[in-house]
Amino acid sequence: MTSERDDTRRLEALAVYDIMDTPPEPEFDDVVLLASEICQTPVSLVSLVETERQWFKARIGFDLPETPISQSVCSHALQSPDLLIIPDLTIDPRTSENTLVTQPPHIRFYAGAPLISPDGVTIGTLCVIDTEPRPQGLSLTQKRSLSALARQVVALLEMRRNSSRKDDLFRRQKRISSEVRAIAASSIAAQEAGGIGTFDIDLTTGTMKISAEGCRIFRLPVQDEYPANIIYDFILPEDRHLPSADSSRTDGTASLEASYRIRTPDEGIRWISRRAAFHRDAEGRAVRMVGTLQDVTEQRNAQARMQALIRLGDALRDTVDVQQAAFDAAELMAQALGATRAGFGMVDAEAETVMMHRDWRAPGVATLEGLHHFRDYGSFIEDLLRGETVLIGDVTTDRRTRDHFQSLLDIGIRVLVNVPIFDKGRFNLVVFVHYDQPHTWRREEIDFVRSVGDRLQAAIGRVFAEEDQDILNRELSHRLKNTLSVVQAIATQTLKTIGDRGPIESFEKRLQALSSAHDVLIHQNWTGASIRHLVSDTLDRLGMLERSELSGPNIFLGPKATQSVMLLLHELATNAVKYGGLSNGTGQVTARWEISGPAENTQLTFTWQETGGPPVVEPERRGFGSRLIRMGLLGTGGVDIRYEPPGIMVIMRASLSHLQEAG
């Protein structure tokens, strides 16, 4: 089972996702639907593992919303970054006693892909379960798909957590999931619906008997016989080596399974799959070749679209670059749809112009990079401004483009897809796909385009939100520093009548130390700061960096500790300048830090040693500075101060994990 430390990390990760015991969400349901379809199992689960139970965010073919940990097979899958496949649960010692195996529902086969968060914590699995053992386990494609879908689950969890515009996202995800469902459904329908033709070639005469469906597949008038070589006229030149030829048929060496493309007058290029067997005479010579024909274009396209959606999910998950995300989406869309050009442009909605960027193109197709006016090509910008995806099957007949079709044909656009992307309610980016030949849109292709658009919008929305956050951080920092300046001004004015300028100067310097800590933090995007950076910044502000020696590993402190450690270092350094090693022209300061102890309880030891200063005297009065120093790195002590030759030495210890806390 798992170690206590792993359990803690997993529970923390689950808490961050805020996912346990939430209602079902369609996008997770879709993942288990796809997983069970792909792996051909009755059961699929998104299982999240706590210490006492596993709970299912999504389930298909399984009645319980959760099970005790004792019944969990998934908990065995948590240690490994790879799939866990148990072909027969009754044999495996980990599961043979499991009551789900020994009693109804009598599960027999298990395959689970770990759900690994970006921080490397495994929080559960996406698993498929069968009630029959499977000695062969899963095929390579099924394994890959299950792993890809597991990554999608984590991507969904991340998106769900990241977006500060959750309502918007939720609405959009509902739409995405209905589209994904439509695509999955249509791909299954395509497999069932594809008509199968049959053929029987007499190898001695070269004539072929072919069924009516077989004729329809090749767009031949229905009749019983054709010369076997007639099909060559339809096959794309680059695929002509794939089907059988007279010679390979006669000697019986033609491959028994083949796929090739044909060109049809009405539906463009189609994929044909052919399976055959040879009938041989008494001497073993092939005399007939008998087999089946099937138009598999829809299956292939559906598969390509599903693969494209999965790859898009991977590409968008960690993106921070809006333009790269838009280009990736356009390219994947173009390849899945067999288009001739795809790309994106930045939109100026007021001027109704679009600045086209780098585009993906089929061989021989020209680029559209540069500035374009929407109105030069028709009136479809009105639909885009309303947030609608524009799909035009033929620019010469569509009412939105027919008055401008020549300008579109001139730049190689016969078919047009435009997906609008919005930022804060403004239309500011358009993703496009073009074909140079007419194309009849299928329902599932339209769903696919919309789904890509919605996913892209969600990912780009997240990037924009992060950019906004960055701007907000800077603005807050600016305000805070102005506020610190005002505090400084008030103190200066309030304490004006006091003759002794010492206290006000100390105050001012402490305020600057605080402000510097803030600078360092904002520079690191509030993730924390390295110890070396803090020490050198402090000594540099006092002009004493040349007289100090710093050594220690590269260790980052959390934002909270950064602020307190910066103030502490400031007091150490100013004391050194006033009374200690840096108060004369020759003394030195050495700052050393190191870590020690076991991994789960690492200690940081920081040592400040002054040398070459005047004789050391323990101060009689304890001011703010020395009190702050005695409070230590975390404000809880752990400080050892020695007033001995060759100079004051301060040793501070604290737990590294506390120092690195974000809070």
Added chain:
Amino acid sequence: MGQSQMFAKTTILVVEDEPLLRMMAVDLVEDAGFEAVEAANADEAIKILECRSDIRVIFTDIDMPGSMDGLLLAAAVRDRWPPIKIILTSGHVHVSEVEMPVDGKFFSKPYDHAQVTRTLQAMAGASH
């Protein structure tokens, strides 16, 4: 400072829209032994510069409302009154974001009084 007490004091123009900060800056300038003239924004500062010829240094905030911020003011001063020295201050973090005028100095807010005082004295001294 001895020399400036014998003659008229060197004059420094302080430009800052936040009254408390302006008050503090004026005190700093006077404590450093100079005469301070104040302006609450860049337009006021330009008017003052147009009718006085004794300003040696301008000590201005960058982030101010009005037709010009401190950087535009600095550019105008560099263009129309080249001998005047310029000190800029801002709460913005990155000095690299600030395009410094020639011979200008930048201090991040909240600034160190002692450092600003030393810079003022060096600049005012050099302009004599």
